[in-house]
Amino acid sequence: MKTSFSPYAQTMGFEEQRDADGRLVIAMPYSDGVRGRPGFVHGGALAGLLETIAYATLSEALGEDDRPLIKPVNVTATYMRGAVEVTTYARATIERLGKRIANIEAIAWQDDIEKPVAMAQINVMLDRSGRS
Template identity: 45%
Template sequence: MRLPPYAALLGAQLEYAGDGTPVMRMPFAEAVIGRPGFLQGGAISGLLEVAAIAALRHALAEEGGGRIKPINVTVDFMRGGRDHDTLAAGIITRLGNRVANVEAVAWQDDRARPIAAARMNYLIERD
């Protein structure tokens, strides 16, 4: 799957959950540190966006492919990201003919305790 170049800058790697859905893993590294011992908010936001794109491209690939363009993004920060790997996954809430609505959540130790969440809308141009 093709990911945005920003994924490489974050050091984010694509993994797959047991059900085959994409999950992004971002290791804690110098490039993503904000204040000492914590992730920078932009890195968390970027990871959420990459996770949403991965989920959307995965779903579109199953339907023959397509291109996407972001319309808007809203991020909610819930707690500070500590010095651990961070995981993120996108959940498509609506995949229409021209617009997709995607939620993404980032967590570290426990998916039930997210550090941030986002809602994104994308314009779709199907192949």
């Protein structure tokens, strides 16, 4: 299933990919637009990447027939290493997909997935009240 990217995701230069297991991965190529302090990716750009992969993975899990409004409730981002001037990748795992709430964990890495640069715990509300 193709995930349609938001204007924000396009602005950030996100690219949709698949890993060897067919799991959705989003790549964020390094550019001046994601730079924070010199030589490093901005923490806000990493958080935006982690949120985007979380919502895209959730959207894919819900499938074509189930399109609730995905409303972000909160995001807790933890930064583990400085992300340098190379492409950053992210993938997400849905810990629980309920009727109204989904709990998602996302990680971001660069050269080695075993050495993540950041991770995030993301909780969202699924609104099936009829809007959208």
